[in-house]
Every structure is written in structure tokens, then in C-alpha cells.
Amino acid sequence: MSATAISLPVPAVPARRAQVRREPLQDIPVPGHKRVLLAAPRGYCAGVDRAVIAVEKALERYGAPVYVRKQIVHNIHVVTELEAKGAIFVEEVDEVPTGAHVVFSAHGVSPAVVNAASDRGLRAIDATCPLVTKVHREAVRFARDDYQILLIGHDGHEEVEGTAGEAPDHVTIVNSPEEADVIEVADPNRVVWLSQTTLSVDETMETVRRLRERFPQLQDPPSDDICYATQNRQVAIKKVAREADLVIVVGSANSSNSVRLVEVALEHGAKAAYRVDYADEVRQEWLDGVETIGVTSGASVPEVLVQEVLADLSGAGYRDVEEVRTAEEDLMFSLPKELRQDSSGRRDARAIGGRSRA
């Protein structure tokens, strides 16, 4: 068995761009009352918060530059801000000078990457989200028990590469419900499914249903692999979408959970839904005849970007903002172990993440 190559396109890394100043949005009358339904939870999750703090903390402690393998989180604004502070983002560890510090991103890395960094004498700081690490451990455990692991996720996504890399001889990637109808397994009595953490819950359950139709002995993961933050943001936008003429999702094109929020909004009643990185990407024509706008953001998006969207919408007459909350979140993760103590051995005051709570 081996990791199967599948043909879904890899989402493009957003290009850096000059700030565009379009004309302010105009306040054009609509038949009814203009309002915004603001989904909550939205924005930063505990894993993203921790990863961003890890890079900031590494810069404070070791000085610039600090290298980061891949985008620390999939948000162009966050990456650009960290670059300005002295982070250098690279694709692979062989681009990092020998002996330098390198941070592994929140999406996780395969053992091959860890070994390559060690071979180069790099000082690695692992900012992999603990909820991704949990899936890695499941993959290792099921591979040890000689299961074929059907990993539901998007081939080419960094998280899927990292998880599959834990047990490449046991993992088969399943990109979609349609693929569940055609994949082959070696022994239908020894199969388990795991998943990427940032998928659509509904689509994943459909994929599992189809797999189970073909392989009734299919084993479930010990606990949900789709993380709490992904699930909570989808539940909130489902509630908002039912009443929304338009949904705006703030998030980058390569952010899996942001892209899923657009899809989920459309599937649950939004008449239109768009994703934007920045407020100035909201187009005047999207607002034609629109009374209710739903707004949310992906798990890697700082709240300031949402507030900029709300400010622009306010200028267009959408001043009535109502929060629609479907869950409280208070999860926090410890910083990566390499950063938990300061140089004198004391526990660092920012050892725990948790700046941004939706």
C-alpha cells in the first residue's frame, strides 16, 4: 500500500499585493432594513494563535531572522506581518542556513522533514497544532496495527502530506465522496478512516458513508479529527446563512477552512457567498438589493481584518450588526516546548496562547 496520488488542484498560495484603494462602498437603498449577522465563533483558533505567538517569541528570543517552513498559518496578512518583523518563509528546510532556527508550521510536518532539519543541524521549533499531532499519532498507531488508513483530505495540502508521511506505506488519500466509490483496499476487514482537520463536516460524513457502504468493517477514528474550531465555525455560518442574502468570508485562498466556509454558506441558504483577504476586495455589485449580510472568518484570520470589512459595510449603510453565537471557545495550548522557558529557565509569561477569543 502507498500514499495514492490524486488530482485535486493544490490551492494557490496567495500572492502578496499592493494595498488596493477602491472607491468607498456606496450606501444604495434596498427594499428592507440593512443589517449584518456576524458569526461567532470566527477567526483565530487556539492552534493558530499558538503558532503565530511561537514565531513572535522565537524572533524576540533569538533575533531575526527566524526561518519558517511554509506559511506558519494560511493567511497572507499574518505572513506579511511576520515577514516585516524578521521571519523568512521557505518552502523546504534545505533553504535554511545550517544551524539556524526554523519553525515548523501549524499544519505539521512528516518525519522526513524533521529528519532533514536535524541532518542540517537546524534548531527546530515545532508549532504543529496539537490537534494535528493527534491525527499523526492515530496514523502511527493504526499503521503499527497494519491497518490501511483511508485519509480523507486534499492531496497536496501540507497537513495531509505531514499525516501521510507518518505512515506512507499504509495511507491512501481520499479526496472526495466520489473517490470513495472507486478506491481499492487490500483487506476490507482492516481499514480505518482518518481526516484532515479542516474539512467540511457534512462532506466528510458523506465520504465516510460511501466508504462504509463498500467496506462495512471500516473503523472510525478514536475521536473527531475535524477540529473543534472548524466545526464551530461551520455551525455558526450555517445558522447565519439561512437568513443571509450575501455571506462574506474573510480568509485566504489557500486556507482550507475558509474555503469550506464559503461552500457551507452556499449549501445552507446564502444566496451568494464570497471569500476576501481584505475589506477592499468587497465589490459594490455584491451589495445590489442585499438586506442581510453574513460575515465570518477562517481560523487563521486576525479579527482586525473582519473589523475592516465591518467598517466598510457600515459606510454602505450596514450599521446594524448582530452577533450570532453558537458556541463559546476557551481552549488554549501551551507554546512549543522549545519556547516554554525563558533564557534563565523560568516559565515564560506567554507560555499559553489565547489572545483572540471569538
Ligand code: SF4
Ligand atoms: S484549525 Fe483546528 S487543527 Fe488547525 S490550527 Fe486551528 S485548532 Fe488546530
